[in-house]
Amino acid sequence: MRKKLLAIFSTLIMASLILSACAQPTPEKVVETVIVTEKEEVEVEVVETVEVEVEKEVEDPENVPQELIDGIGVSAPDESTLVIELGQEASYFTSMTPLWTMTASPGWAIEAHGDNWIEAGNIVTNGRYVLNEWVHGVRRTLLRNPLMPEDMQGDGNIEKFVTNVVPDTSTGYALWLNNEVETAGIPSAELEAHLETFPEETIQIPDLAVFYISYRMTKAPFDDARVRRAFSAAFDRETFVQEVLQGQGLPMKHFAPPGIFAAPPIDEVGVGYDVEFAQAQLADAGYPDCEGFPQVTLLGYSGQSTLNWIEYAQAQWEENLGCSADLIQIEQQSFADLLASTKADDAEAPHMWTLGWGPDYADEKNWVDDVLYCDNAVRQKRECNEIDDMILEARYETDPDVRKELYREIEEAFFGEEGEYPFFPIYLRIAYTAEHTWLDRVVALFGGQQWYTWNLDAGAKANARGEAVSDQVTFDGYSTTDIPTLDPQLAEDVVSINYIENLFVHLTNYDLETAEVVGEAATDWTVSDDGLTYTFNIRTDIPWVKHNPVTGETIQEEDADGNPRFVTADDFVYGIKRACMPTTGSYYSGIIAGVIKGCDTVFSYGQ
Amino acid sequence: MFRFIIRRLLMAIPVIFLIVLATFILVHSMPGGPFDAVGMRVMPEQTKLILERRYGLDQPLHQQFFQYLWNLLQGDFGPMFRQPSQTVNDIIAQTFPVSIQLGTLSVIVAFTMGIPIGIIAALNHNTPLDYTATFVAVVSRSIPSLVLGPVLIYVFAVGLDWFPIAFWGADPPFFLGVFPKFNKQFWMHAILPVFSLGTGMAAGIARLTRAGLLEVLSSDYIRTARAKGLRERVVIIVHALKNSLIPVVTTLGPMLAAIMTGAFITETIFALNGMGRRFVDSIGQREYFLQTSLVLIYGILLISGNLIVDILYAWFDPRIRYD
Numbered sequence: 015m016r017k018k019l020l021a022i023f024s025t026l027i028m029a030s031l032i033l034s035a036c037a038q039p040t041p042e043k044v045v046e047t048v049i050v051t052e053k054e055e056v057e058v059e060v061v062e063t064v065e066v067e068v069e070k071e072v073e074d075p076e077n078v079p080q081e082l083i084d085g086i087g088v089s090a091p092d093e094s095t096l097v098i099e100l101g102q103e104a105s106y107f108t109s110m111t112p113l114w115t116m117t118a119s120p121g122w123a124i125e126a127h128g129d130n131w132i133e134a135g136n137i138v139t140n141g142r143y144v145l146n147e148w149v150h151g152v153r154r155t156l157l158r159n160p161l162m163p164e165d166m167q168g169d170g171n172i173e174k175f176v177t178n179v180v181p182d183t184s185t186g187y188a189l190w191l192n193n194e195v196e197t198a199g200i201p202s203a204e205l206e207a208h209l210e211t212f213p214e215e216t217i218q219i220p221d222l223a224v225f226y227i228s229y230r231m232t233k234a235p236f237d238d239a240r241v242r243r244a245f246s247a248a249f250d251r252e253t254f255v256q257e258v259l260q261g262q263g264l265p266m267k268h269f270a271p272p273g274i275f276a277a278p279p280i281d282e283v284g285v286g287y288d289v290e291f292a293q294a295q296l297a298d299a300g301y302p303d304c305e306g307f308p309q310v311t312l313l314g315y316s317g318q319s320t321l322n323w324i325e326y327a328q329a330q331w332e333e334n335l336g337c338s339a340d341l342i343q344i345e346q347q348s349f350a351d352l353l354a355s356t357k358a359d360d361a362e363a364p365h366m367w368t369l370g371w372g373p374d375y376a377d378e379k380n381w382v383d384d385v386l387y388c389d390n391a392v393r394q395k396r397e398c399n400e401i402d403d404m405i406l407e408a409r410y411e412t413d414p415d416v417r418k419e420l421y422r423e424i425e426e427a428f429f430g431e432e433g434e435y436p437f438f439p440i441y442l443r444i445a446y447t448a449e450h451t452w453l454d455r456v457v458a459l460f461g462g463q464q465w466y467t468w469n470l471d472a473g474a475k476a477n478a479r480g481e482a483v484s485d486q487v488t489f490d491g492y493s494t495t496d497i498p499t500l501d502p503q504l505a506e507d508v509v510s511i512n513y514i515e516n517l518f519v520h521l522t523n524y525d526l527e528t529a530e531v532v533g534e535a536a537t538d539w540t541v542s543d544d545g546l547t548y549t550f551n552i553r554t555d556i557p558w559v560k561h562n563p564v565t566g567e568t569i570q571e572e573d574a575d576g577n578p579r580f581v582t583a584d585d586f587v588y589g590i591k592r593a594c595m596p597t598t599g600s601y602y603s604g605i606i607a608g609v610i611k612g613c614d615t616v617f618s619y620g621q
Numbered sequence: 622m623f624r625f626i627i628r629r630l631l632m633a634i635p636v637i638f639l640i641v642l643a644t645f646i647l648v649h650s651m652p653g654g655p656f657d658a659v660g661m662r663v664m665p666e667q668t669k670l671i672l673e674r675r676y677g678l679d680q681p682l683h684q685q686f687f688q689y690l691w692n693l694l695q696g697d698f699g700p701m702f703r704q705p706s707q708t709v710n711d712i713i714a715q716t717f718p719v720s721i722q723l724g725t726l727s728v729i730v731a732f733t734m735g736i737p738i739g740i741i742a743a744l745n746h747n748t749p750l751d752y753t754a755t756f757v758a759v760v761s762r763s764i765p766s767l768v769l770g771p772v773l774i775y776v777f778a779v780g781l782d783w784f785p786i787a788f789w790g791a792d793p794p795f796f797l798g799v800f801p802k803f804n805k806q807f808w809m810h811a812i813l814p815v816f817s818l819g820t821g822m823a824a825g826i827a828r829l830t831r832a833g834l835l836e837v838l839s840s841d842y843i844r845t846a847r848a849k850g851l852r853e854r855v856v857i858i859v860h861a862l863k864n865s866l867i868p869v870v871t872t873l874g875p876m877l878a879a880i881m882t883g884a885f886i887t888e889t890i891f892a893l894n895g896m897g898r899r900f901v902d903s904i905g906q907r908e909y910f911l912q913t914s915l916v917l918i919y920g921i922l923l924i925s926g927n928l929i930v931d932i933l934y935a936w937f938d939p940r941i942r943y944d
Contacts, residue, residue, distance in 0.1 A: 075671065129705045149792050150707060150715055151894035180787060180892040188774050188786050350653025350907070353663060372660070492892075498703050506659045599671035601659040618667055620674075 075596035075620030082619065087611030088590045090583035096550040101611040103410040103545040105417065108531050109275060109377040111522040112461050114514045115593045115602040117502040118585035120558055132500040134563045139517040140581050142168055142466035143175060144561035144568050151496050153178045156516060160568055161557050168466030173486045175465055180492040193478045195490050196453045200446050205260055208448060219457050220444045222273065223372035224266055227327065228437035232395045233360045235308060239434055240299035246438030247285050247292035248334035249327060255441050258322050263441035268425040269381050271442045273459050273529050276378035276421040283422060284429040289334045296335055304337040312342055313364035315349045320368055356393040374605055376460050376529055378421040383409055386428065386436055394436040401427045401434060412545045460524045462515025467526060503593045506601045519556055521586060535581060556581040596620055622935065633924045640920040644913045645686050655702040655907035676702060699910025709910045712899055718795045720895040724880035726811060730819030731826055739830025746835060761824035770817045770890035777813060784813050787892040814891040818884050822876060826869055833865035863937050870933050874926030881922055
């Protein structure tokens with residue numbers, strides 16, 4: 015018996031090995047156009063259906079035709095001029111120009127090292143800091159770039175930036191208590207004690223993420239806007255923020271938070287919490303005191319904090335609407351499962367679910383348009399109506415004052431007394447952070463953190479630690495994850511974006527105080543009358559540098575002829591075109607692909 | 622014995638194949654994929670398709686499996702989806718040595734503490750010493766490292782400032798890929814996590830040693846040895862201990878495999894870049910190649926550990942023969 019089993023296994027393995035070998039691609043990749051036939055049914059006027067064979071060329075995204083790449087609307091007439099052409103009017107494009115996806119990239123370094131071009135010793139940068147050390151999963155260290163033009167160095171005095179990977183918030187907080195790091199998140203269990211003990215060493219940082227409960231608008235009873243309004247108005251946001259979130263939030267009545275261009279003032283648009291209004295709406299919809307209300311599902315993503323949230327909602331609807339807890343069935347799923355469930359058919363999808371949205375750029379278009387426009391609101395299954403006409407109008411409007419008014423009307427149309435309520439916003443997330451008093455900084459709301467503007471009192475820090483003052487002003491910090499990437503065209507997460515902000519100079523940036531878009535590599539820019547062409551003047555005195563982690567030396571890059579390399583408009587052209595390539599593929603490259611002329615054609619090549 | 626070892630190694634091949642196959646099927650059965658979302662944002666369908674195609678995830682599952690198998694035979698464990706500049710081989714090279722170092726030290730501490738405590742308890746059976754040892758063992762076993770770790774940090778690191786709060790005291794590259802520099806920094810960083818991980822295991826070993834020794838001490842041959850006039854120390858160490866450790870040795874194989882593939886909680890609390898933490902992270906991130914490869918490594922270690930245990934059996938008990 016044992017021998018037979020052994021024989022069967024051996025045969026199975028041999029078969030697998032043979033099949034594996036057969037599954038291999040040929041060593042040399044031969045690119046050729048493959049003609050594929052497709053069958054298509056064509057209705058003719060008379061009676062019968064005729065089958066017609068159609069030949070269609072298969073596109074290979076690894077080999078985009080050069081003429082398509084050349085058709086991307088970005089060019090450099092000279093070293094210091096960058097021209098970007100849009101596919102259609104988009105006055106919000108200025109808000110997108112600080113995106114790291116559009117930053118200049120060192121093409122020669124990328125071609126030389128491939129995916130490893132971002133490793134310490136290989137990476138070529140042009141920002142205020144250089145990468146000195148990157149021990150994956152453990153630590154990374156930045157040093158000041160000594161070759162940066164002086165007017166771009168920033169007001170900060172931090173010369174060395176050390177960040178360790180600490181996945182656990184409690185451990186990070188312990189490091190802070192021991193003065194080993196300058197800032198730390200505060201574990202929930204410690205929050206009350208921390209606020210009592212260290213009131214002077216606590217700051218609140220909003221991250222502009224707004225969280226909401228969403229509806230499936232085609233599924234009864236939430237196919238009735240009155241029911242949706244009722245459930246929204248029966249949720250006490252203020253108490254939720256104070257009691258459930260321990261004060262770490264700002265109640266929201268409409269969608270876009272303060273600081274976003276064209277967002278209405280926070281207390282002006284939206285019904286918010288109004289029990290009388292809620293009860294009247296529910297009664298009007300045919301469910302006075304929730305009589306006859308069917309059982310519905312509220313789905314949250316996994317985690318205790320979300321459970322607290324949905325249980326609070328359940329309790330609020332019971333208290334304010336009379337909908338008993340067993341009518342609101344709460345469930346939790348992993349985030350991936352929740353995303354899948356909320357796209358399912360009505361029979362499978364939940365009635366309500368929790369979700370949130372954080373901005374990609376600081377414009378209302380990124381809120382009510384990118385999330386709620388009928389073609390985008392696939393989870394809610396919104397039908398197109400006059401609100402979407404307003405959204406389109408605002409999208410292409412060039413007058414900023416008219417845009418502000420339009421977006422105000424749109425927010426009112428969604429969240430006002432007669433609002434459509436595809437979802438109801440609840441709170442803007444604000445986190446308490448422990449911060450030692452020797453650190454002086456302004457936290458950026460958009461883009462990455464500008465470490466080059468931060469100041470640290472090295473004497474006070476050394477005193478607290480009982481050490482001698484370090485000869486290099488050093489910031490010690492931690493993050494809960496490693497950096498996924500330092501490639502500007504690939505970066506999607508906060509950690510990567512923070513590093514890229516300091517390693518690379520962007521086309522433009524956000525002013526720390528006003529959040530307005532200001533020049534960085536671009537000193538100024540003009541927009542054509544038709545709103546389709548943006549012309550940027552690029553300063554050409556920013557050097558490309560490479561840092562040697564072994565010797566500690568930072569030197570300027572040189573081209574093949576020995577000429578020093580400076581950032582030019584061509585480097586931005588390279589970066590933007592690279593972002594459009596289908597082989598790059600990142601969330602933010604998808605965003606700019608929809609705006610820059612010809613970019614989407616290349617981005618979707620082969621799909 | 623040699624034939625036995627060869628036979629076991631050959632039988633391990635189909636087992637490893639089945640492990641890879643089962644894990645591959647399971648990880649691909651999980652709902653969702655690695656490119657569904659970016660933080661809280663849904664990845665646009667177009668971008669998702671581009672990324673799936675880049676990593677071959679748009680191919681039929683059986684084709685993906687055979688491709689993975691073929692790459693595996695060439696020593697290529699696959700790419701990382703969310704860290705393009707890293708491969709699974711890189712992750713294993715960075716994290717496996719740390720897990721081995723932590724695991725080995727923890728097992729040494731566990732045996733060094735557990736066996737003597739078990740002996741003392743058995744030799745002082747039903748005395749306050751026995752009760753104390755048993756109590757300490759039960760309490761140590763009951764306190765999870767999730768609790769013990771932070772307590773050790775707050776008492777010995779934050780409070781007394783005797784040890785560092787977190788991090789491992791050695792960075793890659795390691796000597797011969799595994800060995801760190803055994804300097805003061807290394808030992809100072811190692812003490813708390815090793816103790817946190819080792820005490821729970823020591824408690825289990827102490828209990829097994831005590832029970833095994835008590836059983837052996839009541840055997841006829843021990844009575845004979847005593848009757849012959851041998852010193853008590855010789856009776857215990859030479860005659861009794863070896864046989865009483867057979868149940869302890871049985872746990873060694875699975876313990877080694879589990880510990881060396883990472884202790885997720887200890888690694889998270891002490892911010893150690895080990896395999897356990899990466900393995901758990903890979904589940905949520907749907908890093909298929911990393912998950913399958915780490916399970917494969919665990920399987921190989923488990924098989925190897927059990928083989929070592931079987932060999933040790935033969936040494937402990939000469940009556941055991943495999944040929």
